[in-house]
Amino acid sequence: MPRIRPVPAVVLTSLLLFALTAGLAALLRGDAGGGAFLGGYLGAWALFVAAVVTLRSAPARAVVPLVVAGAVAVAAVGLVAGPRTSTDSYRYAWDGRVQAAGISPYDHAPADPELRPLRDAWLFPGAAACERGGAELAPLGDGGCTRINRPAVHTVYPPVAEGWFLLVHVLSPADARHKGLQTGAALLALAVTGVLVAALRRRGDPRRAALWAWCPAVPVEAVDNAHVDVLAVLFSVAALLVVARHRLAGGVLLGLAITSKLLPAVLLPGALSGVRRPRAALAVLAGAGVTVGALYLPYVLLSRSSVLGYLGGYAQEEGYDDAGAGGRYVLLRLVLPDSWAPPVAALALAVVAVAVWWRGDPERPWRGALVTTGTAFLLLTPGYSWYALLLIALVALDGRGEWLGVAVAGAVAYLLGGDAATAAYAVAAALPAGAAWVRRRARERPDRRPVRPPRPLPVRRGRAPQ
Incomplete structure (x- = not known):
């Protein structure tokens, strides 16, 4: 009987990427909504995970071409239809x-x-x-x-986001400005992929860039819905890669991220991971603070109304100031009275932020940023799936894929809500907790392999020294 050769990893990964892009295209061009859309979206996530796993077996020389080609194909899928799940x-x-x-x-x-x-x-x-x-x-x-x-x-959008909207308006045709926004977002998503590939190649593992480049959230939320979060992600990734070597420049980039979407402010403890010298910490804080102030100032001077816009009303509408509304703090509300949830969440976030700053690795600030951001999502349980674009990029930098469950939980919360959102966030919280337990056990387990004695050094024969 002839022996059946296994399918090469490159071929299998390519087939999975083809299935992923075809499935996403059908999903975005269809008219499914709610649970039906979520079912197709979760199927795309399953194909994404399979493709990332098979990429591990691909030869090193094929990894970067596969990641980049897949990134282009996946991002292009977001252009096949108008905005599907967000206005x-x-x-x-x-x-x-x-x-x-x-x-x-x-x-x-x-x-x-x-x-x-x-x-x-x-x-x-x-x-x-x-x-x-x-x-x-x-x-x-x-x-x-x-x-x-x-x-x-x-x-409610901050000044860098407003500048992006103006730029796209100027460059887009009057009757198809949504296509201009989608195309711009696709280019930003590919720019994030390029930065990740370049940074991770220097660190020896560009495969992790696929965690961003091929993720279904990128074509759906970043490209099709054209959320400005992808602009904030680009500045955030650049900030965390730069800040360990150039504190002031990293702070400036973080300020640009914050003025693209306010959410990257949660990255600040990660950017300060392990920074004990006051001058270094001040450089990061000054770079971010001065950048935010300088970019808001022109709008403050030109505007008659507050540049914060509907931000306070939005927070109230979403229930961040009241756990009894908006579906926020769903995990805390399982074990605490509703009125306790907001202060407990704030206290827990403060503790995590201090721990990340005090014990974090200054050479890998993205690890602390991932922990802080992921914890914030699990405590606040936001109901908008595109917020997780930032988290996905941090996962690609750090490689801890268990945090991707938070992104899936956000999609469930957005499309279904209710008990389904609570269950999804509970599972998402269990994944990093379980992964941390496994890693701890692996470190504590004694190595039972026999220890081989070191090989003796070769003895050079010849006359002994006189």
Whole structure:
């Protein structure tokens, strides 16, 4: 009987990537929603995990070409359809249009009658469309409607994000600005892949870059939905790679990340991992703080309203100040009264931040950043799946794939919510806890292999020295 040769790892990985991209394309071009969309999305995650596992067996010379080619294919999938599960990019397009007209995006809500001359049919459909209605249309007070969510409130996006929206507006065709946002986001996602590959090659394991490059969250949340989080991810990854050698430059990059999306502020303890010298810590803090202040200042001077916009209302709406609303703190609420959850979460985050700063590895600040960010997600249990893009990039830097469960839990919380979200976050919390226990046992287990005596050094024959 002829012997059946195993399928080469390169071929198997390529087939899995083809299946992944084909499945994601069908999912994004289809009309499935809720549980049906989540089922297809979880299937894509299964293919992603299988592809990452098979990549381990690929020859070293094939790893980088596979990672890069897969990154291009996976990112391109996000361009096959309009935004599927989020309408945030419509707000981005509006903020860009408002700025192009010389108006501060913080001064007016989209529903403000003063901005009626800027309305176009793409974002503000006509009366017929408003009468038909639809899940993506929000009513306006004057009887019209818009694709922009929360049209009665001011924007919450920080200045670098607003600058990105303006740049995309200038470079995009007027009738297809969502494609401009998607294309820009795809380029940013590929830039993150490039930075990861370059950094991880120097450290000897570029395979980990696939954890970002091939992750289904990238084409769905970063590209198709065009979330500005991907811009923050690029600056965050660069900051953590630079900060160990150049404290001030790392702080500046972290400031750029924070002014792209406020979430990267949680990376600060990681950026300070093991930094005991006051001058070094001050350089990081000053770089971040001065950058944030300098970038907000022009908008402060040009705006009549607060540059924080709807941020406080958003936090209240999402339930971050009240555990009884918004589905936040679901794991803490399993064991604590609702009113205890916010202060306990804040205290726990403070303890983790101090531990990361005091005991973290200054040569690998991304490890502390991953622990801090992952812990924050498990304590706060956010209901938006795109927040986890930052976490996924940190996993790629550090290699601890057990934290990817948090990203899956975020998708479950967003698409289903309720008890399903609680169960998903509980599983996500168990994965890093279980992995930490296994690693601890492996370190404590005595090595039972026999210890071989060292080989004797060769004896050189010849005359003894006189």
